[in-house]
Amino acid sequence: MALSLEKDKIRFLLLEGLHENSLKVLNDAGYTNIEYLSHALDPDELAEKIKDAHFIGIRSRTQLTRDILEQAEKLIAIGCFCIGTNQVDLEAAREFGIPVFNAPYSNTRSVAELVLAEAIMLYRGIPEKNAVVHRGGWGKSAKNSHEIRGKVMGIVGYGSIGSQLSVLAESLGMKVIYHDAVTKLPLGNAVQVGSLEELLQNADIVTLHVPDLPSTRYMMKKEQFDLMKDGSYFINAARGTCVEIDDLAAAIESGKILGAAVDVFPKEPKSAEEEFESPLxxxxNVILTPHIGGSTQEAQANIGLEVAEKFVKYSDAGDTTTSVNFPEVSIPVKEGSHRLLHIxxxxxxVLSQINSSFATAGINILAQSLMTEGDVGYLVMDVDNRNSKEALDQLRNIKETIRVRVLF
Known part of the structure; x- marks a missing residue:
């Protein structure tokens, strides 16, 4: 009978000070072999430590390149304890049979609240007034100071963050228009417009909430800023690569854009010791924050739960639901069976080969599910526990095999 690796032998490497909820979830599920570090590792240290890791949890500073992943011979899964996954070479991970998980929903409220607060601050001219008072001035004036009630917020990207922001903005009396690559059902009284150009021409304040894709890279540059209303405002809490920073700086310098708030940048410091550089x-009249849109205790607690639970589901049952780079497979556990994972x-x-070889060997398949994505196929199958050793040998003999595991 083939057996899975004992839980205390499965090694987790958690970096960058992940929330303690991640540890609790893993410990409660029986996983205790955990190395927990409060910081990111330099590439050499990372390459060394990842060699013996079965799971790795990271935030945004750790870069899992193809070169690093080639050192990770035992790696089973990657968890990005954040929304973004651009710090991981997703194609290389899939090629090596490693699913990548993230937390796309856990910090939506935190980001939405920050953007709404920034909108209010910008409309009251607080950033500039605050700076003047800190320098000993006293710029008491209502010039360019407005309520946000009745103003038009243009949301670019109506996903989990954009749609929640929409509801919050409306509750304060704002009018909301939005643009998305696909048709989205509006919440409240929000209205979807037909193009980015239409949104830019009609919004009093524009806020970005799009993923990092080829279609969104530098989507806001001089041409787009020129389309915006004179004296409008701009917020980016999405991805630094969405905005041509020099063009935004020029629009602010000219007075075309009356103020901005930016939380993400094309080039960000790797540590707190490195100086942040930007023309902004x-x-x-610009609010600059160090990529902290989702950095609240509530968001980090939720992220710790969400990604760690995905680790447990994959390790315990082979469940890849919501993986960002891998075929999604989830089937109920059957009593009296052993589960085999074949990547x-x-x-x-391939499936025909497997089923034929199992039939020849007299192995009874109790359940199976196969999904593919890109160049990788992922098969989850349950066999009678008396046949698991033979089944494992048969799967390893399939020449297209990337990786095979046996569970419970």
Missing amino acids: RKFD HQNVPG
């Missing part, structure tokens, strides 16, 4: 630093090259005939 010279503007008093293979996505070419015709």
Whole structure:
């Protein structure tokens, strides 16, 4: 009978000070072999430590490149304890049979609240007034100071964050228009417009909430800023690569954009010791924050739960639901069976080979589910526990096999 690796032998490497909820979830599920570090590792240290890790949990500073992943011979899964996954080479991970999980929903409220607060601050001219008072001035004036009630917020990207922001903005009396690559059902009285250009021309304040995709990279540059209303405002809490920073700086310098708030940047410091550089630093009417849109205790607690639970489901049952780079498979556990996970090259005939070899060997398949994505296929199958050793041997003999595991 083939047996899975004992839980205390499965090693987790958790970096960058993940919330303690991640530890609790893993410990409660029986996983105790955990190395927990409060910081990111330099590439050499990371390459060394990842060699013996079965699971790795990271935030945004750790870069899992192809070169690093090639050192991770035992790695089973990657968890990004954040929304973004651009710090991981997703194609290389899939090629090596490693699913990547993230937390796309856990910090939506935190980001939405920050953006709404920034909108209010910008409309009251608080950033500039605050800077003047800190320097000993006393700029008591109502010039360019407005309530946000009745103003038009243009939300670019109506996903989990954009739609929640929409509801919050409406509750304060704002009018909301939004643009998304696909048709989205509006919440409240929000209205979807037909193009980004239409949104830019009609919004009093524009806020970005889009993923990092080829279609969104530098989607806001001089041409787009020129379309915005004179004296409008701009917020980016999405991805730094969505905005041409020099063009935004020029629009602010000219007065076309009356103020901005930016939380993400094309180039960000790797540590607190590295100086942050940006042409936006010279503007008093710009709020600059160090990529902290989702950095609240509530969001980090939720993220710790969400990603760690995905680790447990994958380790315990092979469940890849919500993986960002991998075929999604989830089937109920059957009593009296052993579960086999077979990751293979996505070419015709693999499933036929497996089923034929099992039939020849007299192995009874109790359940199976196969999904593919890109160049990888992922098969989850349950066999009678008396046949698991033979089944494992048969799967390893399939030439297209990338990785095979046996569970419970």
